[in-house]
Amino acid sequence: MNRYERNIQLLGLEAQKKISKAKVLVAGAGGLGSTVIVNLASLGIGTLGIIDKDIIEPSNFNRQYIHLPENIGKSKSKSAFEWVKSYNPDISVKFFNINLDKNNYKKISEEFDIIIDCFDSYKSKFLLNYIAIQTNKVLVHGGVSGFCGQVVTVIPHKTACLRCLLPEADENENINQGIVSPVVSTIASLQSMEVLKLIIGQGDVLTNQILTFNALKTEFRKITFERNKNCPVCG
Numbered sequence: 487m488n489r490y491e492r493n494i495q496l497l498g499l500e501a502q503k504k505i506s507k508a509k510v511l512v513a514g515a516g517g518l519g520s521t522v523i524v525n526l527a528s529l530g531i532g533t534l535g536i537i538d539k540d541i542i543e544p545s546n547f548n549r550q551y552i553h554l555p556e557n558i559g560k561s562k563s564k565s566a567f568e569w570v571k572s573y574n575p576d577i578s579v580k581f582f583n584i585n586l587d588k589n590n591y592k593k594i595s596e597e598f599d600i601i602i603d604c605f606d607s608y609k610s611k612f613l614l615n616y617i618a619i620q621t622n623k624v625l626v627h628g629g630v631s632g633f634c635g636q637v638v639t640v641i642p643h644k645t646a647c648l649r650c651l652l653p654e655a656d657e658n659e660n661i662n663q664g665i666v667s668p669v670v671s672t673i674a675s676l677q678s679m680e681v682l683k684l685i686i687g688q689g690d691v692l693t694n695q696i697l698t699f700n701a702l703k704t705e706f707r708k709i710t711f712e713r714n715k716n717c718p719v720c721g
């Protein structure tokens with residue numbers, strides 16, 4: 487257990503055992519996914535799933551640091567899988583080189599307890615919210631646009647979902663493509679911390695509240711919101 491000695495000094499052995507039994511699905515192996523995967527592999531999460539259909543492109547390297555330039559044109563999910571295998575062989579890791587959709591989500595999500603939203607479009611984020619509610623899996627949402635980002639945790643049928651928070655959001659709207667690594671890695675680290683708290687049952691998670699981050703102003707805010715009884719997804 488030397489690898490986790492510093493985790494155990496802070497969290498305790500029982501918490502480390504819980505971490506080693508946790509099953510987490512990382513949806514997206516891009517900017518958010520890179521930092522989330524590094525954090526979860528470092529913590530020693532027992533079972534990791536990584537889903538992404540994209541291939542590695544040169545424009546990814548300003549933030550997606552688990553992928554190597556020699557793998558341009560190859561699958562991101564497989565590249566992330568290989569990174570985890572080489573960094574922490576203790577972890578049982580699986581990759582899914584597919585687009586998640588309403589036909590395949592049940593089979594994929596049934597193996598996991600927590601889903602982390604590291605996708606990069608509103609459409610895929612709202613699909614993931616729908617999947618989390620349908621399958622009763624905890625969702626840790628993160629999103630970045632420009633210099634700003636946000637984090638929300640959803641406990642299905644207990645706390646507000648992403649659609650409760652953004653009832654009017656247009657799923658087909660595009661997210662700003664400009665992005666820098668410090669902003670995206672900050673949001674991804676906050677998501678990773680939500681996952682850790684959920685697993686070990688310590689601290690407070692961001693349910694019924696959204697944490698917003700403005701990197702230019704170095705400003706964090708927490709805004710509370712309620713579950714919508716008439717929500718089309720969780721109501």
Ligand SMILES: [Zn+2]
Binds near residue numbers: 646714721
């Ligand atoms: Zn809802």
